[in-house]
Amino acid sequence: MGGARSKSIFELLAGSPGPVTVAEIAAKLGVSPRTVRYELDDLEPLVRRLGGRLTRRPRVGIAIEGLAPESLVAGRLQLRQASKDSASTPEGRQRLILVWLLQEPSGLTPASLCRRLFVSHSTLRRDLAAVKQWLAARNVALVRRSSRYQVRGTEASLRQCLVDLLVEATGIDAADLADCDGREAGIIQRFLGLGLEVDLETVRDTILTHVQVLPYSIAESSLAGLVYHVAVTLRRVREGNYVDASAPNITNLDGTPELEVARAICNTLAGVFDLPIPDGEAYYVALHLLGAKMRAVGAGQDGNGRGPADLGDVGAAVLSPAFVELARRFARHAGAALALPLENDEQLIYGLALHLQPAIHRLKAGLVVRNPLLELIRERYALVFDVAQRASEDLARDVGVAIPEEEVGYLAAHIGAALERTIPRVKSIRAVVVCGAGVGISELLRASLSRAVPNLKVVGNCGADTLAQWLRTHPEIDVVISTVFIRVSGIPVVVLSPLPRDDELHQLRNVVRQLSGEGESANPLWEALVRGRADKRQERGPCMLQDVLTAESISLDVEARDWTDAVKAAGALLVRCGYVEERYVDEMVRMVHRLGPYMLVAPGVALPHARPEDGVRKVGASMVRLSRPVTFPGREDNPIDLLIAFAADGSNYHVAIIAEIAALLSDARSVARIRSARTIDEVIDIVRSAHGSQEVVSEAP
Amino acid sequence: MRILVVCGLGLGSSHITAITVEKALKKLGIKGATVELSDLASARSSPCDLWVASTEFAHQLRREMPESSHCRVIGIKSAIDVDEVASAIRKAIDAIDTQT
Numbered sequence: 027m028g029g030a031r032s033k034s035i036f037e038l039l040a041g042s043p044g045p046v047t048v049a050e051i052a053a054k055l056g057v058s059p060r061t062v063r064y065e066l067d068d069l070e071p072l073v074r075r076l077g078g079r080l081t082r083r084p085r086v087g088i089a090i091e092g093l094a095p096e097s098l099v100a101g102r103l104q105l106r107q108a109s110k111d112s113a114s115t116p117e118g119r120q121r122l123i124l125v126w127l128l129q130e131p132s133g134l135t136p137a138s139l140c141r142r143l144f145v146s147h148s149t150l151r152r153d154l155a156a157v158k159q160w161l162a163a164r165n166v167a168l169v170r171r172s173s174r175y176q177v178r179g180t181e182a183s184l185r186q187c188l189v190d191l192l193v194e195a196t197g198i199d200a201a202d203l204a205d206c207d208g209r210e211a212g213i214i215q216r217f218l219g220l221g222l223e224v225d226l227e228t229v230r231d232t233i234l235t236h237v238q239v240l241p242y243s244i245a246e247s248s249l250a251g252l253v254y255h256v257a258v259t260l261r262r263v264r265e266g267n268y269v270d271a272s273a274p275n276i277t278n279l280d281g282t283p284e285l286e287v288a289r290a291i292c293n294t295l296a297g298v299f300d301l302p303i304p305d306g307e308a309y310y311v312a313l314h315l316l317g318a319k320m321r322a323v324g325a326g327q328d329g330n331g332r333g334p335a336d337l338g339d340v341g342a343a344v345l346s347p348a349f350v351e352l353a354r355r356f357a358r359h360a361g362a363a364l365a366l367p368l369e370n371d372e373q374l375i376y377g378l379a380l381h382l383q384p385a386i387h388r389l390k391a392g393l394v395v396r397n398p399l400l401e402l403i404r405e406r407y408a409l410v411f412d413v414a415q416r417a418s419e420d421l422a423r424d425v426g427v428a429i430p431e432e433e434v435g436y437l438a439a440h441i442g443a444a445l446e447r448t449i450p451r452v453k454s455i456r457a458v459v460v461c462g463a464g465v466g467i468s469e470l471l472r473a474s475l476s477r478a479v480p481n482l483k484v485v486g487n488c489g490a491d492t493l494a495q496w497l498r499t500h501p502e503i504d505v506v507i508s509t510v511f512i513r514v515s516g517i518p519v520v521v522l523s524p525l526p527r528d529d530e531l532h533q534l535r536n537v538v539r540q541l542s543g544e545g546e547s548a549n550p551l552w553e554a555l556v557r558g559r560a561d562k563r564q565e566r567g568p569c570m571l572q573d574v575l576t577a578e579s580i581s582l583d584v585e586a587r588d589w590t591d592a593v594k595a596a597g598a599l600l601v602r603c604g605y606v607e608e609r610y611v612d613e614m615v616r617m618v619h620r621l622g623p624y625m626l627v628a629p630g631v632a633l634p635h636a637r638p639e640d641g642v643r644k645v646g647a648s649m650v651r652l653s654r655p656v657t658f659p660g661r662e663d664n665p666i667d668l669l670i671a672f673a674a675d676g677s678n679y680h681v682a683i684i685a686e687i688a689a690l691l692s693d694a695r696s697v698a699r700i701r702s703a704r705t706i707d708e709v710i711d712i713v714r715s716a717h718g719s720q721e722v723v724s725e726a727p
Numbered sequence: 728m729r730i731l732v733v734c735g736l737g738l739g740s741s742h743i744t745a746i747t748v749e750k751a752l753k754k755l756g757i758k759g760a761t762v763e764l765s766d767l768a769s770a771r772s773s774p775c776d777l778w779v780a781s782t783e784f785a786h787q788l789r790r791e792m793p794e795s796s797h798c799r800v801i802g803i804k805s806a807i808d809v810d811e812v813a814s815a816i817r818k819a820i821d822a823i824d825t826q827t
Contacts (some may be wrong), residue, residue: 490761492772494759494760513761515753515757516758516760523769621785628806628807629805634744664804685742691807
């Protein structure tokens with residue numbers, strides 16, 4: 027069925043007050059009349075299934091008749107879905123079911139649902155399970171009473187469902203309602219059951235007129251939602267469904283400017299629609315006004331360039347002190363968990379209070395909030411989310427209502443934003459990008475860097491061989507970023523792959539942060555706290571020395587007849603741990619023969635190794651302490667009793683490990699302690715503590 | 728100033744030497760000098776200001792160079808001894824200065 031064309035025809039017919047001729051349709055769509063007739067044939071079963079008729083009268087035209095407003099939306103939904111994947115999808119059916127159930131207070135039998143949808147009972151069961159989940163997320167239950175499926179929920183929850191369906195059906199979420207074309211508006215109006223003499227623009231204009239007295243402006247995106255809520259309110263009131271104005275604590279809204287504005291909106295609309303609107307509805311509208319404000323002011327962007335600095339004034343104008351206190355307590359609880367004085371962050375307090383005031387009202391009134399960002403917040407601010415959840419438990423006790431995860435997500439976002447603010451605006455760090463040849467790769471790197479590290483300014487690029495010369499004419503350079511191994515005296519170097527991995531960029535950010543002095547003013551735990559990455563080891567690379575030098579790869583007081591024996595003992599450990607293949611061991615011995623014992627790096631210490639292509643499986647290291655020292659040919663002056671063999675894979679990880687070995691060896695005390703250690707565990711502890719005392723970023727000055 | 732650290736494979740000990748050379752330069756207050764890794768073969772043909780190598784490689788390098796360049800080759804016993812490397816670099820720079 028369908029496709030984009032039949033959707034267009036359906037919309038054309040549904041949005042038109044009278045019949046339309048085939049010729050008119052053909053002209054509008056730019057296709058032949060024959061094509062239109064074929065499409066109409068395809069459309070007919072859908073219209074019938076929706077409970078209507080597609081009538082074709084000669085010389086009069088085509089019309090869709092007998093369709094309930096909900097079915098119009100449902101049809102549109104199904105065709106929209108169909109135009110996406112040209113199949114009747116479960117999503118389309120589920121939305122249809124939702125529309126029908128919300129329209130029919132007495133419910134529907136499974137048989138009638140199957141008939142309307144042309145599906146089997148087992149398909150219906152699956153669809154109903156999804157529908158149940160969708161409704162449950164909005165605090166509405168799907169129940170079966172005397173073989174009929176019904177929806178059960180508070181009036182406010184049911185309205186939320188209608189608004190959500192409307193937003194899904196029209197796709198007009200953030201867009202300006204005034205921009206939607208006539209067909210779209212026609213469908214929305216029929217769905218809402220509003221008379222043809224009024225339209226959504228009246229609702230919109232009424233709201234806009236009255237909210238002007240509020241000390242903040244409402245974002246266009248919030249306005250669309252507000253218009254839908256008010257429009258749905260009108261429809262429900264017309265059908266005799268009212269919100270429960272006696273919900274506990276809803277009277278907290280008394281005296282707020284929002285309630286006054288909401289009353290004014292309701293009065294005006296009652297006149298326009300000739301519909302008596304109970305005062306309880308004004309409370310409902312006021313809640314949504316507060317919600318819209320929370321998004322406008324809380325986000326710090328209200329479209330008028332009003333900055334966070336004004337938040338205090340705006341907040342003071344609308345906030346009750348009780349909520350400011352509640353917010354402060356929440357911030358204190360969260361701050362205690364994060365070891366940060368969050369309760370002193372006035373911007374956070376106002377933001378939280380602005381959020382909590384309507385949120386608590388909503389929760390007490392049984393209104394469900396939707397948080398489309400929940401998953402994102404959980405993922406990006408994992409630790410902060412945990413903290414917010416714990417603080418929410420205290421909050422829940424304070425206000426006597428459970429705080430659902432959706433709300434916790436918003437609260438976590440506020441805390442996350444507060445933590446982000448602790449990062450001061452920093453000066454830009456000037457970098458030069460170095461690669462082997464000087465062009466190409468460094469250009470590539472340059473592009474990805476500017477995205478990944480905002481305050482990094484790449485001043486130029488050059489080849490490794492000319493870098494020293496280049497630096498003489500560019501004394502302003504703060505950091506060298508290189509794709510090849512290079513060290514520069516007095517300037518930190520960060521070595522990156524041409525297409526940097528996350529952990530490499532993380533290291534670069536650390537260096538840039540240190541250089542720009544952020545490390546001193548910001549909480550050092552910031553990255554871990556905000557990003558929730560404290561527990562992810564790979565942030566500092568998958569293997570550090572302490573990860574590869576383990577009980578399996580260390581051997582103490584080994585008896586070795588000569589240096590070959592000793593190297594082989596160290597090699598055997600590499601093989602045992604799966605770092606290398608057998609042949610690597612022989613290659614290590616051959617390297618000493620071929621190149622001389624240049625691997626004797628320090629008094630008594632040798633660093634046997636071969637090349638990555640000699641059988642390296644993964645980066646690793648082993649340590650052998652000899653009971654008696656051995657000497658290497660040509661270096662009889664330096665008897666060796668400690669061998670650290672390693673397997674290098676040519677990546678930056680092995681450079682990082684070698685840097686750690688260097689740090690370990692240059693600490694004479696650590697080396698002496700390794701020599702006198704009684705157990706392997708002791709050695710492991712020494713390696714670990716040597717790492718701990720070392721700078722995380724070894725390239726930094 | 729461009730410094731090449733020479734080793735057999737460019738994998739292990741030369742990294743450690745390079746780290747030590749950088750520390751030595753810092754100690755000497757020399758800023759903006761670059762330290763790169765090189766194997767023996769390409770080290771001979773790369774124009775640079777100083778070569779740093781283990782004593783045995785330093786011998787090899789000197790053998791293939793004109794007498795006047797010998798002072799630019801620094802042979803070191805320990806790859807982790809910053810003081811040794813720093814004084815060797817100091818000596819080499821002084822020698823180059825008196826040449827020119």
